Every structure is written in C-alpha cells, then in structure tokens.
Amino acid sequence: MCVVFCVLFFCIFSMTEEVSHLEVSRLLTKAVQMRAAVLHLQPGALPLLRVDGELRSITDEQVVTLELVMGFLDVLASATHKEQLDRDRQIIFSKELENRQRIIVQVEHERGRLVITIRFVDQHIFTFEQLRVPPAVLNVIQQGRGLMIISGPHDSGKSSLIASIVETVNANASKRIVMIESPIERVFINKKSLIEQREVGIDVPSWAAGARSVKETDVDMLVLGGCIDGDQLKEAVMLGEGDLLVIMVIEALSVLHALDILHGYLSPEEQVSWRLALARATSAIVNLRLVPRIGGGRMPIYEVYVRNTLGQAAIGSGHFVQLENVIQSSSQDGMQTLNGALATVVRSGEVTPENALQESTAPDQLKALFR
Numbered sequence: 001m002c003v004v005f006c007v008l009f010f011c012i013f014s015m016t017e018e019v020s021h022l023e024v025s026r027l028l029t030k031a032v033q034m035r036a037a038v039l040h041l042q043p044g045a046l047p048l049l050r051v052d053g054e055l056r057s058i059t060d061e062q063v064v065t066l067e068l069v070m071g072f073l074d075v076l077a078s079a080t081h082k083e084q085l086d087r088d089r090q091i092i093f094s095k096e097l098e099n100r101q102r103i104i105v106q107v108e109h110e111r112g113r114l115v116i117t118i119r120f121v122d123q124h125i126f127t128f129e130q131l132r133v134p135p136a137v138l139n140v141i142q143q144g145r146g147l148m149i150i151s152g153p154h155d156s157g158k159s160s161l162i163a164s165i166v167e168t169v170n171a172n173a174s175k176r177i178v179m180i181e182s183p184i185e186r187v188f189i190n191k192k193s194l195i196e197q198r199e200v201g202i203d204v205p206s207w208a209a210g211a212r213s214v215k216e217t218d219v220d221m222l223v224l225g226g227c228i229d230g231d232q233l234k235e236a237v238m239l240g241e242g243d244l245l246v247i248m249v250i251e252a253l254s255v256l257h258a259l260d261i262l263h264g265y266l267s268p269e270e271q272v273s274w275r276l277a278l279a280r281a282t283s284a285i286v287n288l289r290l291v292p293r294i295g296g297g298r299m300p301i302y303e304v305y306v307r308n309t310l311g312q313a314a315i316g317s318g319h320f321v322q323l324e325n326v327i328q329s330s331s332q333d334g335m336q337t338l339n340g341a342l343a344t345v346v347r348s349g350e351v352t353p354e355n356a357l358q359e360s361t362a363p364d365q366l367k368a369l370f371r
Contacts, residue, residue, distance in 0.1 A: 034058075037119065040115075043068075046063055093105055103120055121159075128168060131161060136335065140283045144244070151251070151257070152287055179197045198210055221244060222247070233265050241281045246281075255303050259285070262278065275316055279316035285304075291355055294350060294351060299351070303341065308333050311326045
C-alpha cells in the first residue's frame with residue numbers, strides 16, 4: 001500500500017512539475033512575442049506586460065495564482081536563490097533560458113505573498129548611430145579617461161547605452177574592460193578587447209570592493225552597473241582621476257539630480273573635499289530617457305554635460321543649479337539641454353509636443369521653444 005501511494009505521489013509531483021515548467025515557458029514565450037520589456041506576476045491580478053513603456057494586461061490569460069508564482073520560482077530559481085529569498089525576503093538574479101534569452105528575475109514579498117517581476121534583456125546591441133548618441137559622448141569615450149556618469153529614470157535606456165559603449169570599444173580598440181554588475185545582464189564576447197564581468201555577491205563582495213579590485217592593475221575601462229553608497233562613489237572618483245575611463249550608472253531625473261544624489265552619499269564633513277575631486281574627475285554626465293515616437297516605438301533623448309572650466313567650478317563649489325546655465329551656453333563644447341533635445345525632435349516631426357512636455361523637467365520653458 002505504501003509503495004503504491006509513494007509511486008502515485010511521485011507521478012503526481014512529476015506531472016505538476018512538468019505542467020509548471022510548460023506554463024512558465026508558455027508565458028515567457030508569449031511575453032517575448034508581444035515585445036514586452038517586463039512581465040509582472042502578482043497573485044489575484046492578470047499578468048501585466050510593459051510594452052513601449054506602457055503597462056498592459058494580458059486579457060486572454062487567467063488571473064495569476066500563488067501556485068503559478070511558485071511554479072515560476074521553482075523553474076527559474078536555484079536552491080541558493082531560494083535560501084537567499086528566505087533570508088533576505090527579496091532577491092534579484094539573472095538567468096539564461098534555453099533559447100539564449102537572458103532575463104532578470106526579481107522576487108519580493110507583498111502583503112505576505114510572493115510577487116515576481118521578470119525583465120527581458122534585449123540581446124540586440126544597438127550602434128551609436130541607432131541610439132543617436134551625441135558626438136560629445138563618443139569624444140569622451142575615445143579620450144579614455146575620467147568619470148562618465150550615465151543617468152536616467154527607470155526604463156530609460158541606460159542599459160542599452162552601456163552595452164553600446166562596451167561593444168563599440170570592444171569592436172574597435174584593444175582594451176581591458178572590467179564590468180561590476182548586480183546581476184550580470186548581457187554576456188559580452190571578446191573581440192579586440194578583453195572583457196571581464198564580475199557579479200556583486202558572487203565574484204566580488206560589494207560595489208566598492210569591485211572598484212578597489214582594479215587599482216594598480218592593467219585596466220583601461222571600468223563599468224560600475226550601480227551606485228549605492230559613498231564608498232563606491234569615492235572609489236569611482238579616485239579611479240576617474242587616474243588614467244582609466246570609469247563609467248558609473250545611477251537612476252536620476254536630470255544631470256543636476258544625479259549630482260544631488262551623489263552629493264548626498266557623502267557626509268557633511270566629506271562633501272567639500274570630495275566635491276572638488278568629483279569636479280576634477282567627471283568628464284561627462286549623460287541623462288537620457290525614452291520618448292514615444294510618432295508611428296510607434298520609443299527614441300532616446302539626451303541631456304549632456306561635458307567638463308569645462310565653468311562646469312568644474314559649479315560642481316566644485318556645490319552650486320549645481322549653475323550647471324543648467326553652463327549646459328545651455330556651451331553647445332560649442334557638445335553640451336545639450338533636455339529641453340533643447342526635445343524641441344529638436346518635435347520640430348523634426350518625430351515626437352508630439354504632448355509627449356515631449358510629459359518628459360520635460362521644465363515644461364513651461366519647453367513650450368516657449370515650440371513658438
């Protein structure tokens with residue numbers, strides 16, 4: 001009797017596991033076919049997709065159940081991931097599916113239940129021309145030294161820009177590139193350059209430790225995929241004052257907002273001295289966002305600061321607001337304001353005035369540029 005029950009239990013368990021795997025595969029495939037950037041699974045709600053920046057319910061699917069969420073967790077997460085989830089109550093990790101599609105999986109607790117967010121990493125790496133990267137950004141990369149800060153809101157194209165920068169250098173120059181990420185998104189293949197991708201928590205204990213690990217070593221370019229504390233900022237600034245190019249990524253609404261966030265990582269006692277170092281090290285600050293394009297899809301829009309004497313003085317003194325005037329009056333150095341870039345694409349007929357105004361941090365000033 002016991003033997004029969006055990007065999008029956010094993011068969012039922014195996015069938016449940018198989019169905020869960022098929023269901024997970026089906027939903028992931030459907031999301032990719034619908035050109036989704038993100039899939040949200042919350043028990044009690046329809047599955048949600050983010051397509052071209054907008055959330056859409058999958059109306060022909062059933063309401064998400066806790067069993068479905070657990071099925072996704074069982075299929076996608078390793079035993080180590082599950083242990084970390086039990087310990088930290090949340091986890092984020094990357095995974096490569098059978099079709100070589102890479103995903104970023106974020107599992108969290110909400111009202112005592114699990115919710116899962118899956119981000120699909122676009123395997124296509126865009127060229128600078130496709131991303132309309134301003135020439136000033138390319139000039140800074142070619143100079144190969146200093147601190148470049150890549151900023152933007154969530155889902156603004158920062159990862160695509162970083163991938164384009166790394167692949168452009170990889171294809172055209174013999175460099176050693178070290179990337180510190182959490183988790184690793186795209187996996188790069190060496191071309192002319194040697195690329196090393198190190199994951200926080202697996203290959204290095206922290207962001208700052210990852211940055212410190214390249215000191216006194218033969219590295220040409222360091223990419224820090226996130227900035228979360230003052231220690232990492234200090235390491236990035238010190239390295240940026242040296243002979244390598246340091247690229248740091250941060251979520252921020254504008255160039256000024258990025259500086260405010262970085263400044264806030266420092267204690268009041270540290271701010272004066274490290275502000276001066278930041279002013280010297282920072283070769284460029286780029287802020288970008290994706291704006292709906294007429295005819296479908298989205299296009300990147302850039303605000304760009306490139307180091308010059310006036311900008312360096314504004315950052316060093318802590319008068320960040322003065323940087324707005326510096327950017328506005330320094331187009332000859334390759335700088336551009338967000339409103340200027342938005343007005344250009346409105347005049348060219350690529351973006352509607354309404355969508356441009358929604359993305360602007362100073363819509364009243366942008367309206368004046370339409371006249």
